[in-house]
Amino acid sequence: MKYNFTDIEKRQQKLWEEKEIFRLDDRSASKPYYCLEMFPYPSGRIHMGHVRNYSIGDVIARFRKMRGFDVLHPMGWDAFGLPAENAAIKHGIHPAKWTYENIDYMRRQLKRMGLSYDWSRELATCDPEYYRWEQLFFIEMLEKGLVYTKKSKVNWCEQCQTVLANEQVEEGRCWRCDTEVEERELDGWFFRITAYAEELLEGCDHLKGWPEKVLIMQKNWIGKSIGAEITFPVKGKDQPIKVFTTRPDTLFGVTFMSLSPEHPMAMELAMGTDQEDNVRTFIEKWKRSLKSERYGETEKEGVFTGSFALHPVTGKEIPIFIANFVLMEYGTGAVMAVPAHDQRDFEFAKRYHLPIRLVILPRDSEIDPENMSEAWEGPGILVNSGHFDGMDNQEAKKAIVDFLEKEGKGTPKVTYRLRDWGISRQRYWGAPIPIVHCPNCGAVPVKKEDLPVKLPFDVEFDPKGRSPLPYLKSFYETTCPRCGADARRETDTMDTFVESSWYFARYICPDDKNRPLDKDRVDRWLPVDQYIGGIEHAILHLLYSRFFTRVLRDLGYLSASEPFDRLLTQGMVLKDGAKMSKSKGNVVDPNTMIERFGADTVRLFILFAAPPERDLEWSDRGVEGAHRFLQRIWRLVTDNLEDLKNVRGKEYSSPAQAASRHQALKKLRQKTHQTIGKVTQDIEERYHFNTAISAVMELANETASVLRRESASGDSIPEDALWPVVLEALETILLLLSPVVPHITAELWTLLGHERIISLEPWPEADKDAAKIDNVTIVVQIKGKVRGKVQVPAGASQEEVEAAAMEETNVKRHLEGKEIRKVIYVKDRLLNIVV
RNA sequence: GCCGAAGUGGCGGAAUUGGUAGACGCGCUAGAUUCAGGAUCUAGUGGGAGCUAUUCCCGUGGGAGUUCGAAUCUCCCCUUCGGCACCA
Numbered sequence: 001m002k003y004n005f006t007d008i009e010k011r012q013q014k015l016w017e018e019k020e021i022f023r024l025d026d027r028s029a030s031k032p033y034y035c036l037e038m039f040p041y042p043s044g045r046i047h048m049g050h051v052r053n054y055s056i057g058d059v060i061a062r063f064r065k066m067r068g069f070d071v072l073h074p075m076g077w078d079a080f081g082l083p084a085e086n087a088a089i090k091h092g093i094h095p096a097k098w099t100y101e102n103i104d105y106m107r108r109q110l111k112r113m114g115l116s117y118d119w120s121r122e123l124a125t126c127d128p129e130y131y132r133w134e135q136l137f138f139i140e141m142l143e144k145g146l147v148y149t150k151k152s153k154v155n156w157c158e159q160c161q162t163v164l165a166n167e168q169v170e171e172g173r174c175w176r177c178d179t180e181v182e183e184r185e186l187d188g189w190f191f192r193i194t195a196y197a198e199e200l201l202e203g204c205d206h207l208k209g210w211p212e213k214v215l216i217m218q219k220n221w222i223g224k225s226i227g228a229e230i231t232f233p234v235k236g237k238d239q240p241i242k243v244f245t246t247r248p249d250t251l252f253g254v255t256f257m258s259l260s261p262e263h264p265m266a267m268e269l270a271m272g273t274d275q276e277d278n279v280r281t282f283i284e285k286w287k288r289s290l291k292s293e294r295y296g297e298t299e300k301e302g303v304f305t306g307s308f309a310l311h312p313v314t315g316k317e318i319p320i321f322i323a324n325f326v327l328m329e330y331g332t333g334a335v336m337a338v339p340a341h342d343q344r345d346f347e348f349a350k351r352y353h354l355p356i357r358l359v360i361l362p363r364d365s366e367i368d369p370e371n372m373s374e375a376w377e378g379p380g381i382l383v384n385s386g387h388f389d390g391m392d393n394q395e396a397k398k399a400i401v402d403f404l405e406k407e408g409k410g411t412p413k414v415t416y417r418l419r420d421w422g423i424s425r426q427r428y429w430g431a432p433i434p435i436v437h438c439p440n441c442g443a444v445p446v447k448k449e450d451l452p453v454k455l456p457f458d459v460e461f462d463p464k465g466r467s468p469l470p471y472l473k474s475f476y477e478t479t480c481p482r483c484g485a486d487a488r489r490e491t492d493t494m495d496t497f498v499e500s501s502w503y504f505a506r507y508i509c510p511d512d513k514n515r516p517l518d519k520d521r522v523d524r525w526l527p528v529d530q531y532i533g534g535i536e537h538a539i540l541h542l543l544y545s546r547f548f549t550r551v552l553r554d555l556g557y558l559s560a561s562e563p564f565d566r567l568l569t570q571g572m573v574l575k576d577g578a579k580m581s582k583s584k585g586n587v588v589d590p591n592t593m594i595e596r597f598g599a600d601t602v603r604l605f606i607l608f609a610a611p612p613e614r615d616l617e618w619s620d621r622g623v624e625g626a627h628r629f630l631q632r633i634w635r636l637v638t639d640n641l642e643d644l645k646n647v648r649g650k651e652y653s654s655p656a657q658a659a660s661r662h663q664a665l666k667k668l669r670q671k672t673h674q675t676i677g678k679v680t681q682d683i684e685e686r687y688h689f690n691t692a693i694s695a696v697m698e699l700a701n702e703t704a705s706v707l708r709r710e711s712a713s714g715d716s717i718p719e720d721a722l723w724p725v726v727l728e729a730l731e732t733i734l735l736l737l738s739p740v741v742p743h744i745t746a747e748l749w750t751l752l753g754h755e756r757i758i759s760l761e762p763w764p765e766a767d768k769d770a771a772k773i774d775n776v777t778i779v780v781q782i783k784g785k786v787r788g789k790v791q792v793p794a795g796a797s798q799e800e801v802e803a804a805a806m807e808e809t810n811v812k813r814h815l816e817g818k819e820i821r822k823v824i825y826v827k828d829r830l831l832n833i834v835v
Numbered sequence: 836g837c838c839g840a841a842g843u844g845g846c847g848g849a850a851u852u853g854g855u856a857g858a859c860g861c862g863c864u865a866g867a868u869u870c871a872g873g874a875u876c877u878a879g880u881g882g883g884a885g886c887u888a889u890u891c892c893c894g895u896g897g898g899a900g901u902u903c904g905a906a907u908c909u910c911c912c913c914u915u916c917g918g919c920a921c922c923a
Contacts, residue, residue, distance in 0.1 A: 171920090213839060217918060220838070225922070245923060258923090300921080325921045335923045343836090344921055417922055538918080608860070609847060615916090617847060621861050628874095629860080635875095681851080691849065694859035701859090708876090779855045784904045786855055788889070810889055824903055830854050834903045 001641075003634040005598030009743040013114055021759060022073065022116045026508060026521055029070030034525045035061040036504055036564075038533030038541070041078045042102035042124075046109045048573040048580060048606075048618065049534065051590045055603045056570055056612050056689070057532045058115045062739035063683050065116070066763040072525055074507040075110065075117040077103050079126035080496045082160055082176065085429045088461045095429040096457060099126060109591065113599045114742050116759070121510045125499035130506065131431035132452030133516030134498055138434055139445040140555050146192045149443055154422060156184040161465045162426045163188060165495060166419050167221075167540045188424035189433055189492070193547045197222055197416045199561075200546055209566030211613070214538045221539050223417025228401045230336065230410040232257065232309040234269070235317060241265065241309060244331030244415055248404070249396040252385035253338040253359035255349065257309050257320045258302065261286040262328035266305070269320055273306025282322055300325050300348045312409040313386065323348060331415055339375065346375035359384050360393050421544065423495040428459065428467045430493030438480035438487040447481045453489070467491065500541055501548035504528055504563055517557045531564035532612075538569070568687060571615035573606075580618070588618050600741035601627040607689040607740055629697060630744055633737070636704060637730055637748045643719070645753050647727045650720070655728040656770065658721035665717065665725040668706050672729045673771035675699040676764050679736045689740065696736050703729045727752075735764050779830040780805045782814045798825040805831055 016022065026032075037057035040050055061073040077099075084095035091098075103124060110117070123130055141147040155164040159179040163186060168175045193200075201222045204215045227246035234241055241257065259266050261283045270279035282303040302323035309318045325344055326335055339349035339356040349356055358369040360380040367376055382391045388399060404410030424433065432453040434446040446453055456475045459468040469475055469491035480487040502516075508525045509518040526549075533541075542564075549563040572579050575586040593602045605626035610616040637644065646652075653661065659669040675695050682692035703726060710717050731752065738745040738758045749758040773794050778801050780788040788808040792801050802823065805811050811833075818835035825831050 213917085216839060220919060223919095223922065227923085243923080247923075298921080323921095325923095327922065330922045337923085342923065344923075347921095415922080535917080611848085614841090614848095619847070619861070622847070625861055631874095686851070688849095688851090690847090691851095691859080694849075697859055777855085781854085781904075784854095784902095789855075808889075813890095822903065824854090826854055830904090832854080832903055 001634075001638040003631055003744070005600060005630075005744070006595075008747045009112070009114060009599055012743045012746045013111060015746075015757070016114075016116075016759070019757070021757060022118050023120055024070060024072055024118045026070075026072060026525065029072075029524070031069045032072065032525055033064045033069035033530075034072045034528045035064060035530050036072075036074070036507075036528045036532070038531070038537065039076045039078050039500070039503060040106065041081055041083070042099055042106055043083055044102050044105070046106055046590055048588055048590060050110075051113065051602060052570055052573055052606050052612075052616065053532060053534070054110065054113060054115050055606050056568065056687070057530075058113075058603075058742075059607065059683065059689055059739040060530055060532070060687070062116050062742065062759060063763070065759065066735075066739070066761065067684075068762065071116075072508070073117055074121040074510075075115070075119065076121070076123040076503060076507065077106075077125065078496065078500050078503070079103065079124040080131075080430045080493075080499060082162075082427060082429070085427060085461070086465075088429075089463060089465060092461075094457070096126065099124075099429075112594055113590075113603065116742070121507050123503065123506060123510050125431075125496070125503065126429070126455075128452045128454050129513075130503075131499065133506070134431055134494065134502070135434040135446070135451050135453060136448060136516060137502070137552070137555070138494070139448060139451075141191065141551060142445055144555070146195065146551060147189060148192065149187060149189050151185060151187050152422075153183050154186045154188060155181040156186070157181055159465075160427075161467070163422060163424060165422050165497070167421075167543070186424075188422050189435075190420040190422050191547070193421045193544075194416060194418055196547050196550050197224070197418050198414075199550060200418075200543065203546065203562060207562065207567075210564075211567065211569055214535070214542065214567065214569060217538045218543055221418065221543065225415045225417075227413055227415065228404065228410050229332065229413040230312060230404060232312060232318070232336065234265075234320070235308040235310055237269075237307070239265070241320070241334050242332045243334045243336045244413060245336055247338065247341065247397070248400045248410070249382065249393040250338040250341045250359055251313065251336070251400050251404075252382075252388070253340050253357045254311060254318060254336045255339060255355045255357050256337045256345075257318055258323035258326050258335050258337050258345070258348065259305070259320060260326040260328040260333040261322050261324065263322075263326075263333045266322050269305040269307040275304055275306030278303050279305055279322060286324060298324070300344065300351060302348060302352065304352075312404065312407070319354070321348075321352070329419070330417065340369075340372065341375050341377055343375045343377065346372070357384060421495075421547070423498055424492040425495055426467050426491075427493050428455070428461075428469055430496060431455070431499065432469075433490045433492050433494055435490040436478055436480055436487045437490060438483060438485055440485055441480055441482045443490075444480055444482045444487075450481070455493075467493075469493075497541060497544050498548075501544045502552060504531075504545070505549075505552065505558060517552070519556070519558060522558045523560070526558055526560040527562050527565040530566045530568065532568045532570060534572070535569040542567070568612060570612045571610065573616050573618055575618045577617070593623065597623060597627045598630075598743070600744050601630055604630065604693065604741050608693045609690070611688050611690055629700075630741060632704070633700060633733065634744065634748070636700065636707075637734075637751065640707070640726070641751060643723050644727050644730065647723045648753065652720040652724050655724045656767075658724045659770065661721045662717050664706050664709065665721060668702055668729055669725050669770050670773065671699055671702045672725075672732050673766045673768075676732060676736065676766035677771060680763070680766070683739070692736075693740065696733055699729060700733055703733070732764055734758065735761060776828045778805075778828070780808060780811050781830060781832040782811065783834055784832060787811050787814050794828055796828075798823070798831075801825060801831050805833075 035057055037053050061071050065071045079099050084099045087093055087098045088095045155169050157164055157174040157179050159177045169181050173180055201224055204219055225246050228248045229242050229244050231240045231242050270276045302321040305320045307320050309320050311318055337345040339345040340358045341360055361383045362378055362380040379393050382388045382396050388396050401412050432455055434453045436444050438444050459472055476489045476491055478487055478489045505517050505522055509521045512518050545563045550561055552558050553561055578584055580587045605623045609622055655669055659666045678695045679692045682688045734745040734749055746758045775791050776794045778790050778792055779786055788811040790804040792804055820833055820835055822834040
């Protein structure tokens with residue numbers, strides 16, 4: 001019988017669909033398990049990254065199901081986004097049509113992979129029935145003060161004709177098209193993610209099932225700094241300048257002050273001084289410079305303002321500079337400069353010949369205050385610091401802030417790097433922001449009962465790429481929900497990351513027409529037990545989802561604080577050492593591979609070639625190898641089908657009895673049950689599918705070798721003993737492999753005469769007695785070098801093993817004339833004799 | 836610059852807690868089968884030495900250390916990848 005994977009896969013998939021075996025009734029589940037993979041953007045067709053992502057998720061979902069869990073395993077589409085609009089401009093096809101056609105095609109592709117999704121829960125985020133709820137959240141967040149609008153400097157991508165969030169700018173470039181980002185002043189809507197900064201940071205410590213790497217990236221992104229805000233009076237002015245510092249201990253080392261060129265007082269300080277022209281020139285030059293020129297480590301430059309601040313403790317005059325390296329967005333836009341203990345201030349002081357005043361003396365290294373070559377940023381003892389002298393600098397931080405606070409000159413302060421999430425996009429293909437701009441009332445939310453604000457379909461696309469919405473009268477012309485006056489509808493749409501920040505919750509109740517989330521149902525399933533996706537979302541999507549979950553919790557929609565209990569970040573799929581991409585021409589198309597080898601082979605290869613978190617090198621030879629293995633399994637069952645089927649009909653020995661009748665069978669049975677243990681552990685605890693698969697390969701090899709020896713040496717093993725043990729081994733192989741290669745195992749399972757679909761079978765349990773090893777090989781080392789091996793019964797005492805070891809000729813040879821000083825014995829493993 | 840991860844045969848990788856380094860697969864070599872190729876099967880496959888023995892030496896990026904014993908722990912260095920990047 002030939003392994004006709006095309007027919008088999010088609011037939012099995014049809015059967016699963018007809019019998020709805022992966023459909024879940026979430027309300028009657030007694031052992032809920034939520035397995036989720038990041039949903040795809042319907043870009044056209046799936047790529048190997050998707051294949052890997054979904055194969056990993058499918059093994060976990062199928063495994064859990066066989067372990068008796070009620071598995072929620074949904075799939076949907078992250079369907080809003082710019083490529084759809086670009087396609088519209090380029091090919092004249094409507095974004096909706098383009099998107100839904102892609103969804104249809106990609107859904108077929110996913111189905112061909114044999115993934116165990118409950119397709120009845122499928123959703124697309126561009127569906128008004130989906131985004132209407134998001135508009136509702138927006139309004140409720142607005143009511144709670146979690147949404148606000150402001151005019152601000154934003155990241156603008158000219159190519160995409162839209163604003164980008166901070167998280168979407170990578171090295172000063174657009175995350176999507178790599179265009180250099182410009183700065184623009186624009187009105188925009190913001191989600192107050194900073195209100196949750198502390199909670200999001202603190203939450204990282206409880207996400208035990210997340211990779212450390214992702215948590216560190218999130219923590220860094222939130223960027224908490226503990227310090228103080230200190231007020232410096234300005235000589236001859238009423239208004240003081242506030243600075244933020246994490247080093248209040250260095251307060252007495254302040255010799256000047258640096259302001260950002262964007263600081264509101266920058267120009268004012270220079271007015272009327274002889275520095276006025278210099279400062280104006282400097283600021284103007286800075287404003288003209290590109291963001292990319294300011295970015296990174298550029299030469300420190302600045303200009304004196306002509307004004308002086310007064311040291312809050314000593315009252316000494318401190319020159320105020322404008323400096324190119326001071327960021328307006330962080331802290332207060334002004335810094336107290338301590339050149340002796342901050343490298344940037346040090347470089348600046350050197351360049352402009354400003355005094356350097358040492359106030360922290362390191363304990364063990366010598367510093368010559370006259371000839372410092374770099375700032376000392378380490379710990380030490382305070383000097384030149386008035387009555388704080390002699391104090392440890394860590395203690396001094398608190399002491400000085402306490403002192404300033406008492407004097408009314410400073411307060412403890414915590415600052416975060418995280419900025420609020422700008423969600424306005426000047427794009428068409430997104431969820432409309434449910435706001436109306438009224439000349440009398442200002443920005444007014446749409447009435448909840450009027451939701452959704454539907455995205456209009458009959459639009460003309462602008463070849464320059466601008467959104468058509470601001471030009472579409474029928475859309476923007478409206479009346480104020482509050483006063484009824486003629487008003488203009490908001491024409492920006494929401495960042496598509498908003499949709500993906502809560503889709504995992506909607507999958508639980510996609511059928512609910514009356515509310516976004518049914519709390520009772522949602523609370524049973526969230527957080528997601530296992531989430532799987534690419535590392536590229538380490539900050540973006542994963543941070544936004546964590547934020548959104550907390551918002552929904554505080555709006556009363558659900559109880560969870562975290563969306564994802566465990567997170568698995570899979571590595572990339574590479575070809576010839578590089579990420580697959582059209583421009584490099586190293587793309588391997590999943591379709592081609594599935595046609596040539598079948599979905600099972602592709603799944604098997606991709607899971608076998610590397611552990612999931614690591615990058616995976618695509619290898620055509622490796623795929624052939626995976627296919628060969630499946631062929632072997634196929635033959636192993638079909639070549640012996642009659643004998644195997646006979647086992648149940650005839651009065652054969654039970655596997656346990658049969659094993660006791662022949663050594664080779666005992667060994668095979670032992671291997672069978674050991675493999676169950678190993679595979680279960682590898683999948684359940686470690687997600688190391690590669691080693692799980694290799695363990696099954698070993699069992700298959702052992703089974704084949706028993707059969708081969710049997711046929712070669714005639715009838716040394718009685719049939720009624722052989723076949724029960726071989727059948728047990730083969731059925732175990734099928735069950736253990738079924739989450740990985742569901743089609744071939746299902747087919748063979750049926751051929752062996754089983755009525756029930758293999759995916760509905762319980763996961764095998766290892767028989768501890770059968771798996772037990774009775775003889776172990778103990779390594780005998782002499783001074784840590786292997787000199788021999790001895791066979792002893794498992795659990796043998798040190799005396800027994802020593803006695804056996806002394807019989808070994810090679811061991812004897814090495815011990816000759818030497819004195820045994822010490823013997824180390826590790827039970828069932830090794831004996832080390834030290835001479 | 837800072838933070839993090841990784842470095843093991845010709846290749847992908849294994850070694851879960853410090854205890855036989857190289858499981859499993861790919862590739863390669865030889866043989867069987869075959870008209871041939873492919874497929875399949877069998878045996879071998881880290882390097883070196885060798886009185887061919889149940890042998891010895893070397894070997895997990897490099898160097899030191901801890902230990903009876905280190906791919907695994909500690910310190911220093913090198914390389915690659917990822918993240919952040921003047922965050923006061």
